[in-house]
Amino acid sequence: MKNQRLQRAMVTAASSVLAVIVALAISAIILLITGKDPVKAYSTLFGAAGESRVLQGMANRATPLMISAAAVAIGFKMNLFNIGVEGQMRVALLTTAVVGAAVDLPPVLHVLFCLVVAMTAGALWAGIAGWLKVKRNVNEVISTIMLNFIALSLVAWAFDDFFRVESATESLLVKTKELPKSAWFPDLVDRRLNGMFIIAILVLVLFWVVVWKTKFGFRLRASGGNSGAARATGVNPKKMILISMLLSGAIAGLVGMRALLGDVHAYQNNLAEQQGFNGIAVALLGRNHPLGIFFSALLFGFLGEASGKLQLEDIPKEITTIMSGIIVLAVVIINEAVKRWDDRRIQRKAAAELESEPKSEVES
């Protein structure tokens, strides 16, 4: 009985691994066409996996990816496609940079305060899309994309007109007022791996517990799996939409905190750029499951970190970007094919186990 679950999990994991292998093969062909040696490229790339500096960098890059993938995945569980993680992150970044620099708190408390501010800001921004969906039935894909543009411009304007501080030493870099040291998130490995990595893992663990182990999570999955059935058994779909959008936004608020609290310590343009969007790919490869997201984030983190090595060997580092793109495409295609095959397998197996008393049934 437990085996069955394990089997399904294995099939799921295997299909993602297969997608990565297919992507590697296709990338090898691209390398060949461009006249580079794929064997050399891959041995350089994966040779880097032995270096602790690369591994630390991988985990550091994976940190925001894990968080933004969790933000996307919690929406997916409810059949909501939150493409607005980028915008929610951006609103949270500026808000936290400004509010965090304005208060004076003891060290640990200050960091926690900043995290709460970030989650609140992200949740409120995502809440707009949730509210529009519940009240006006506006498709959340459209509204979150539009809210991304609005967030980007709004934040850029607020930053330029109100919060930027000309720095005396780095005159080209405009930032907000720097956060006091009490708000800095400490590094695990100095200048290599920030402590937000622990928070990211915590987010994934909490995500797993809430979605798979609690009544609330069950209702969330039920609404996502079959909203009609959930509704008929008394789950209020509007409430679930609003709550899951708020939750997704709150997690999205945390995405940029490694960059803000752990690295730059002030808001600047381009801070943590694209990290909200990249989470969509990570969630896809990780099949919206915390464990899958953990490994996919590490993989994407590794590709980003190790790409620098390729340049030393005169292989364009863009090959890793191409690889990431192909992985995502391969995942979409292979997952669908594997799911169909697996569904049929389970159906046949269930039918076979019941073969002892054959009886025809009529389906309308």
Added chain:
Amino acid sequence: MSEAGTLAVELSGITKRFPGVVANYNVSLRVRPGTIHAVVGENGAGKSTLMKTLYGMHQPDEGSIAVGGRTVAFKSPTDAIAAGIGMVHQHFKLADNLSILENIILGNEPVGRRGRIDASSAKARLAELAASLGVSFDVDDLVGTLGVGERQRVEILKVLYRGAQILILDEPTAVLVPQEVEELFATLKRLVAEGRTVIFISHKLDEVLRYCDEITVMRQGTTVATTTPSRVDRRGLAELMVGSDLPDPSGRETPIGSDVVLSVHDLSVAGASAGAKLALEEISLSVHSGEVVGVAGVEGNGQFELCEAILGLMPLVSGRVEIAGHDLTDVETRERITSGLSYIPFDRHREGLLLDAPLWENTMLGREDEPGLTSGPFIGRRKAEADAREIIRRFGVRTPSEQVPAFALSGGNQQKLVVGREMATNPKILLAAHPTRGVDVGAQAAIWEELRHARDKGLGVLLISADLEELIGLSDRIVVMFDGRITAELDPRRATPELLGTYMTGEIQDREAAR
């Protein structure tokens, strides 16, 4: 009845399996040209599967199809259309924002010079076809402005325009009012008079007997008889459809209780669109403990809205809902459920099951707040699994284990699981919508047995069913719904399917609502 020698359509030995289910088994159908041939059977008897086979929407696992004496193998509906077969679906496939002409030529446009659509030649052909059908309309009118009956004729014209000689109509009268039914058959008579052939899918016996030339009866996936209206009466046809060994559910030993477990007063619900008439109009009824109240009616006459309103899933225009003596008009669905309300939904796939989730999660759905299944905010997985095993055992759900995802079960077993879940809470009042739809005879008997057993222990049941034998057999009282109102209340001991049928079509109304 030209060319009496060759058959228009001949299906022999057709078997079609779906995973875990045999939808058609050894089906034979012989349709003579120039006739209206009815294929009748209950919901789930396999009529639609058979017609999809004939129309090339899927391929049979066994058996052969011959059209006009020539054996054919359709890979897709395109092949079937090329062979002169046309299908008018129950749900119209028309674009509201296009004109009648545009809808009809859509996908089959006559191309004139320089790639332009040659509207005038299409119009001329259409006028000819319309004249032969005896209908007239302005082909430039938007389809959105047409009524249901007119839309159906547009669908028929569309099929004819593509050169169909054999028309399949899938339950065409389900959406029509009686006068429109009459008009439809007038149209069909003209078609067969011109030598075309009509295959008419229905489960309404009256119209079949009145208008069709030949009747083939399907039951449980296979054809059981072919007859003509002159050789069979309504009763005989009903017996062929449901099989002679109808379980006799009448004999009850326990008296009906005195407490009212469900009562609704003056319940009104708005129609689907703004300005439409009310979907439910001042419905009042009550169910006592230990009583089964049957609701008869053609689908779409307010039964769905009645359930939704009782469950609190639809805003009320007016009215009151009381469950076990408590006024629950303004409380949320979940609270109504915990007050003793249960619901076997109309469509188990749409409203009953999480198909991708394991059975134990399915049996927990809607019951997460039961202390036996959860501890605090957390799911009590072991308890929920044990509970699922108990439901599986008690209701005879055939499955390898409670970990199997729901989609792996056959339709009958899925239904037993839903029924089991809804009975597991020991409800006071059960809304049972088509509790045995599309399930095999064994599962049907098991579900009936459980309903009777629970009724004897005091469960009140509001039974909505299209199966009139089920309604008459199980109910203590039957109300008839027509057009969003309760139009009659009958004693099942005196009711016959014929009588119910006349009430259901609105021909007679005992209790005319004041207008």
